[in-house]
Amino acid sequence: MRIKDLAFPAIVMTLVLGACGGSEPPPPPAPTGPTQAETDAARADSIARVQAEEARQMEAERREEERLSAARDEARSTLEDMVHFDYDESAITAEAEQILRRKIPILRSSPTVRLRLEGHADERGSTEYNLALGSRRAESISEFLSGFGIAADRLMTTSFGEERPLVNSTDETSWAQNRRVEFSITGGEVVVSEEDGSQQ
Amino acid sequence: MKLLLSKPKGIKVLLIITMYGCFQGTSSVIAQTQDSIPGVTLGLLYESEFYPALAVHSFSGGTEASGLAREIETIIANDLRYSDRFEVMDSIPRGLVGDGIDYELWDQLGAVWLLSGSVQRQTDASGGFILNLELHDIVYGAIHEQGRFLLPSAEDADFRMAVHVASDQLIQWIYGELGMATSRIAFSRRSEDGNQELYTIDSDGENFRQITSYGDLTMSPTWSPNGEKIAYTSRKGTGLPRIYELDMATREERVLPSERNGDYITPVYNPNGREIAFSVTGGNRSGIFRYNWLRNCCLVHVSGGRWDDLSPTYSPDGKFMAFNSNRLGTPYPQIFVMPAIGGEADLVSPYIHGREGYYTSPDWAPSGDYLAFHGRVSRRGRYQILVAQISESGQRLRQLTREGNNEDPSWAPDARHLVFVGTRDWGTGLMVVDTASGKIRMLLRGFDVRVPEWSPSLRESLGVGSLPARQ
Numbered sequence: 001m002r003i004k005d006l007a008f009p010a011i012v013m014t015l016v017l018g019a020c021g022g023s024e025p026p027p028p029p030a031p032t033g034p035t036q037a038e039t040d041a042a043r044a045d046s047i048a049r050v051q052a053e054e055a056r057q058m059e060a061e062r063r064e065e066e067r068l069s070a071a072r073d074e075a076r077s078t079l080e081d082m083v084h085f086d087y088d089e090s091a092i093t094a095e096a097e098q099i100l101r102r103k104i105p106i107l108r109s110s111p112t113v114r115l116r117l118e119g120h121a122d123e124r125g126s127t128e129y130n131l132a133l134g135s136r137r138a139e140s141i142s143e144f145l146s147g148f149g150i151a152a153d154r155l156m157t158t159s160f161g162e163e164r165p166l167v168n169s170t171d172e173t174s175w176a177q178n179r180r181v182e183f184s185i186t187g188g189e190v191v192v193s194e195e196d197g198s199q200q
Numbered sequence: 201m202k203l204l205l206s207k208p209k210g211i212k213v214l215l216i217i218t219m220y221g222c223f224q225g226t227s228s229v230i231a232q233t234q235d236s237i238p239g240v241t242l243g244l245l246y247e248s249e250f251y252p253a254l255a256v257h258s259f260s261g262g263t264e265a266s267g268l269a270r271e272i273e274t275i276i277a278n279d280l281r282y283s284d285r286f287e288v289m290d291s292i293p294r295g296l297v298g299d300g301i302d303y304e305l306w307d308q309l310g311a312v313w314l315l316s317g318s319v320q321r322q323t324d325a326s327g328g329f330i331l332n333l334e335l336h337d338i339v340y341g342a343i344h345e346q347g348r349f350l351l352p353s354a355e356d357a358d359f360r361m362a363v364h365v366a367s368d369q370l371i372q373w374i375y376g377e378l379g380m381a382t383s384r385i386a387f388s389r390r391s392e393d394g395n396q397e398l399y400t401i402d403s404d405g406e407n408f409r410q411i412t413s414y415g416d417l418t419m420s421p422t423w424s425p426n427g428e429k430i431a432y433t434s435r436k437g438t439g440l441p442r443i444y445e446l447d448m449a450t451r452e453e454r455v456l457p458s459e460r461n462g463d464y465i466t467p468v469y470n471p472n473g474r475e476i477a478f479s480v481t482g483g484n485r486s487g488i489f490r491y492n493w494l495r496n497c498c499l500v501h502v503s504g505g506r507w508d509d510l511s512p513t514y515s516p517d518g519k520f521m522a523f524n525s526n527r528l529g530t531p532y533p534q535i536f537v538m539p540a541i542g543g544e545a546d547l548v549s550p551y552i553h554g555r556e557g558y559y560t561s562p563d564w565a566p567s568g569d570y571l572a573f574h575g576r577v578s579r580r581g582r583y584q585i586l587v588a589q590i591s592e593s594g595q596r597l598r599q600l601t602r603e604g605n606n607e608d609p610s611w612a613p614d615a616r617h618l619v620f621v622g623t624r625d626w627g628t629g630l631m632v633v634d635t636a637s638g639k640i641r642m643l644l645r646g647f648d649v650r651v652p653e654w655s656p657s658l659r660e661s662l663g664v665g666s667l668p669a670r671q
């Protein structure tokens with residue numbers, strides 16, 4: 001079930017409840033019935049019950065919205081998880097493949113989402129050649145995702161070469177972090193699929 | 201070793217590869233040298249030569265231009281030093297050598313050439329000056345050449361450039377060769393925020409100027425053949441690297457239309473000035489393309505495919521193009537030469553199967569006979585500047601730097617000097633190497649600079665009033 005489907009019954013429910021609480025008809029005059037005080041008390045009880053129910057419902061909605069929002073955030077962050085590469089390589093490592101595979105169900109359940117794949121290189125290598133290396137890395141990710149049926153026109157590649165390092169120091173650990181492809185969501189709506197999100 | 205060489209008609213494209221074949225068997229000692237490529241000679245392009253002593257007789261400026269005369273004299277003396285063609289003698293006060301030219305005295309002082317000059321205000325209202333130069337041949341005891349040079353007012357942005365015209369004329373008089381004083385170097389510089397903007401600096405290290413302020417990554421500048429425009433790649437606006445052209449005088453800018461996906465990088469002008477070649481990476485098809493600026497038309501595919509062909513550079517006659525490519529299937533790019541319209545490519549960088557080096561960023565000398573590039577010559581992963589001769593005679597590859605890390609060489613208009621990005625213990629900067637003497641000069645120290653490109657001679661593109669007028 002998608003977010004929009006979940007939201008619809010909740011809205012209907014709110015409207016129904018709202019109608020009950022807002023336009024309660026005045027009680028008919030009944031001389032043999034309860035006293036005016038009793039009637040007032042009963043009415044107050046009823047109003048309280050309705051208000052409590054409204055509050056409970058709103059809280060449930062709020063929690064559901066929070067849960068969905070968290071699931072969307074998680075899905076977004078999964079889509080944006082960057083992958084790293086070996087030195088001078090654009091081949092996808094086993095570790096990178098795991099990260100990429102987690103993106104696939106989200107991309108499938110969010111057909112409007114478009115991604116920008118931004119390739120980066122470490123500072124070794126020539127300035128201009130590293131632009132091409134970053135490009136190759138982004139292309140290799142694009143090809144991998146396309147292989148899983150993600151339309152290539154949803155994936156745009158570009159390269160920053162060595163010009164936008166994550167870490168500014170000259171050691172293997174920093175270089176390894178800088179050899180990467182970053183993902184940025186450039187459009188569309190992230191939709192959390194039933195199987196992918198946590199159970200309702 | 202299999203070579204792709206097919207000799208194109210009309211040009212002598214050498215193949216250094218054959219040389220490597222020979223050297224492999226015979227010079228195992230060279231092959232063992234730690235900081236050089238097997239078979240590559242360390243050192244200079246030419247035999248060391250005699251550098252004649254040149255003295256400067258203090259320029260006179262009368263009462264109204266004496267300060268300016270001294271300034272002009274200093275500019276010219278420095279230009280002559282930077283030309284690496286003379287032993288420029290320290291200046292001697294007029295009080296010691298007299299106002300007149302005493303050839304015998306200068307001969308005793310060891311001078312071979314003597315330069316004297318005077319500066320006077322132009323008679324019109326332009327605020328400009330006239331510089332008179334006399335070049336004396338001390339050995340023959342006679343004036344060798346003399347000339348008049350029009351200078352704009354000292355406040356004019358082109359004032360120093362106009363003086364550099366005189367310096368280049370002196371090189372022309374003495375050696376019959378082109379100088380490089382009337383030129384600038386364009387490059388990108390990384391700022392604190394990680395962006396890169398374009399800057400220029402004059403050949404003598406003066407006039408450090410910022411050219412762009414786009415707040416994005418802008419790099420790989422290239423000069424139009426007349427020096428009036430630069431083209432470059434920038435991510436500005438669209439967030440995608442695209443090729444732009446900027447008129448340096450009018451500040452008018454235009455963008456090369458993008459007809460396809462992918463990053464547009466490493467532009468270079470065809471020497472005909474009409475076309476620009478560049479690389480496209482990513483997208484549907486990568487490779488080198490060319491585009492006609494004048495007709496605003498037609499992206500033409502030149503080379504490339506499933507590999508990256510990058511950083512093209514034209515031979516001065518526009519018939520050939522050098523570039524680097526990973527087309528051999530290893531992660532180590534090599535330098536190739538092919539016809540400028542595309543076709544079979546010949547390998548230029550030294551290639552030893554299993555011991556491939558990493559060679560990129562070729563730049564074709566304006567004289568046509570040399571290619572400069574940089575390559576990884578040791579296991580430490582550092583790069584050095586290399587120069588390959590592109591001719592049938594005297595096939596040679598020379599390594600010009602040995603210290604630190606050195607990248608992205610670009611030829612000066614004199615076809616003798618190269619500017620490159622040098623990194624030493626103190627940081628990064630622009631350096632100039634004289635390929636004849638091996639002498640290295642610091643041009644700009646301590647800035648995080650990238651991919652410098654030396655302009656052609658800017659003499660023709662200077663404003664009215666700065667052209668030399670011979671008497």
